[in-house]
Amino acid sequence: MPAMAFAAETDAEDATDKTLAALETSPRLLATELPQDDQNTFKKENFSTGETKPAPIATVSDDEKIKDTIPAVKAETVRAEVSAPKTSPVLLPEKKAVEVRTKTEVSSTLNPAELQRRWKALFSKEIASDSIAYTVKPGDNLYVLARKNHTTVDFIKKINDLKNDNIYPRMKLKIHTAPFSIRIDKSKNMLVLYSNDEAVKKYSVATGKKNCTPVGEFKITDKLVHPTWFKTGAILPPGSPENALGTRWMGFDKPAYGIHGTIEPKSIGTQASEGCIRMLNEEIEELYSIVPVGTKVTIQD
Numbered sequence: 001m002p003a004m005a006f007a008a009e010t011d012a013e014d015a016t017d018k019t020l021a022a023l024e025t026s027p028r029l030l031a032t033e034l035p036q037d038d039q040n041t042f043k044k045e046n047f048s049t050g051e052t053k054p055a056p057i058a059t060v061s062d063d064e065k066i067k068d069t070i071p072a073v074k075a076e077t078v079r080a081e082v083s084a085p086k087t088s089p090v091l092l093p094e095k096k097a098v099e100v101r102t103k104t105e106v107s108s109t110l111n112p113a114e115l116q117r118r119w120k121a122l123f124s125k126e127i128a129s130d131s132i133a134y135t136v137k138p139g140d141n142l143y144v145l146a147r148k149n150h151t152t153v154d155f156i157k158k159i160n161d162l163k164n165d166n167i168y169p170r171m172k173l174k175i176h177t178a179p180f181s182i183r184i185d186k187s188k189n190m191l192v193l194y195s196n197d198e199a200v201k202k203y204s205v206a207t208g209k210k211n212c213t214p215v216g217e218f219k220i221t222d223k224l225v226h227p228t229w230f231k232t233g234a235i236l237p238p239g240s241p242e243n244a245l246g247t248r249w250m251g252f253d254k255p256a257y258g259i260h261g262t263i264e265p266k267s268i269g270t271q272a273s274e275g276c277i278r279m280l281n282e283e284i285e286e287l288y289s290i291v292p293v294g295t296k297v298t299i300q301d
Helices: 002-006 010-025 036-041 062-080 093-107 112-122 142-148 153-159 281-290
Strands: 133-134 172-176 178-184 190-195 198-204 216-225 230-232 232-234 250-253 258-260 271-273 297-300
Touching: 036 198, 112 198, 142 153, 153 281, 190 281, 250 281, 258 281
Parallel strands: 178 297
Antiparallel strands: 133 172, 178 190, 190 198, 216 250, 216 297, 230 232, 250 258
């Protein structure tokens, strides 16, 4: 190459001149005529420019990078007749660590001891970030206070050990203000109650036969104590041995679907309903007393 010729010793000047003359009279090599390996030698990314690259707004994941490099690796493998791994072994430990961490986080979220602690804190007299201390004013009543703070009368009464609905001016009350939500996992037949996105209690439930309970996000739009079941072709009053709704009903914004009690406690933990969520009567009575109308319900497979 010319660069090498110029580096020759002085005593070889005549030979160098002849070499240069021969090169000048021969056609110049086009870049496309260079062997592939030589072309790659001159790629911009193979040289350091000294510039500092700005932090990217968005990056391609390592998995995507691996996917993009597989064809090139395969081509080199064919030429070299050497097999290459399809995934980077360096990334596997990190991926495994992420999976383990995720499982641990989910497990700790529903840890029985932690759930019990959070459940107990709901009924504590201590004011926390999910509650307020309220001084009753003239004209106040529990129904207005419950509606203003998106909670229930029963829950206010339970927290403050009230035996009836009577409250008086200057009375001190703890009122829970954090939003509740419900998540139902059909694969486990499990309902979990959340307060401010923290799990506080889980219940075993029955879901629809053949996985017929709909998935998605819903809202509780109506609540009934000792509901009448308007079954097709019949009206079954509260207490009827054939009234499958049990002692409570919490209906969704999807007509005909909701959470209710049961007359078949042995069905809990299985897929047994016509699409609604069944709970033991004593457990839905507890849940009913805590969650207000408007509570979000998420159902997943």
